[in-house]
Amino acid sequence: GESVGLHLPTLSVQEGDNSIINCAYSNSASDYFIWYKQESGKGPQFIIDIRSNMDKRQGQRVTVLLNKTVKHLSLQIAATQPGDSAVYFCAETGGQAGTALIFGKGTTLSVSS
Amino acid sequence: DAGVIQSPRHEVTEMGQEVTLRCKPISGHDYLFWYRQTMMRGLELLIYFNNNVPIDDSGMPEDRFSAKMPNASFSTLKIQPSEPRDSAVYFCASKSMGGYTFGSGTRLTVV
Numbered sequence: 549g550e551s552v553g554l555h556l557p558t559l560s561v562q563e564g565d566n567s568i569i570n571c572a573y574s575n576s577a578s579d580y581f582i583w584y585k586q587e588s589g590k591g592p593q594f595i596i597d598i599r600s601n602m603d604k605r606q607g608q609r610v611t612v613l614l615n616k617t618v619k620h621l622s623l624q625i626a627a628t629q630p631g632d633s634a635v636y637f638c639a640e641t642g643g644q645a646g647t648a649l650i651f652g653k654g655t656t657l658s659v660s661s
Numbered sequence: 662d663a664g665v666i667q668s669p670r671h672e673v674t675e676m677g678q679e680v681t682l683r684c685k686p687i688s689g690h691d692y693l694f695w696y697r698q699t700m701m702r703g704l705e706l707l708i709y710f711n712n713n714v715p716i717d718d719s720g721m722p723e724d725r726f727s728a729k730m731p732n733a734s735f736s737t738l739k740i741q742p743s744e745p746r747d748s749a750v751y752f753c754a755s756k757s758m759g760g761y762t763f764g765s766g767t768r769l770t771v772v
Contacts, residue, residue: 591763
């Protein structure tokens with residue numbers, strides 16, 4: 549079936565390092581992708597998004613890369629801080645998913661100082 | 662804006678009881694989504710509405726689950742009868758052209 553998945557369930561980094569979180573998606577018809585951050589006891593919070601007509605988008609300390617050829621999405625966090633510790637999800641929409649977001653299972657990022 | 666408001670934040674109920682979860686979307690948002698989150702299955706879409714009309718309920722696990730949106734400012738997700746396997750965090754989200762916003766969730770425990 550169509551799904552969005554992540555390559556690694558956990559990622560541990562040192563404060564100040566750059567972090568890269570990966571995601572593979574299977575629905576080639578998806579045209580909009582979002583990265584979310586979820587802290588304990590809270591709902592998913594928007595980080596950055598990208599449409600299928602782009603291959604890179606930058607925000608503050610974050611960059612999303614989209615490779616449609618291999619259906620791969622990544623989130624890069626520069627100078628990772630302890631406050632970045634959370635679970636990160638990629639989500640896709642479009643195609644058969646229509647307007648609803650379809651989520652991957654998440655990667656837990658742990659930042660040690 | 663207060664964001665998407667869900668109530669209650671926590672609910673503990675006994676197996677067989679009826680449970681009703683509530684959601685107030687952001688004013689002006691024309692889509693509303695219900696998701697369920699568990700460790701095993703992650704975030705699963707249950708149902709979503711557009712302009713108060715259910716569009717896709719294929720994610721609703723079984724007939725024990727029902728959702729309504731009587732008006733643009735209120736939606737409910739009802740489980741009757743509840744079972745221990747329904748224990749999860751249930752999120753409501755609303756969407757406009759500006760994007761999706763999630764509530765803080767309702768943690769449901771069925772004992």
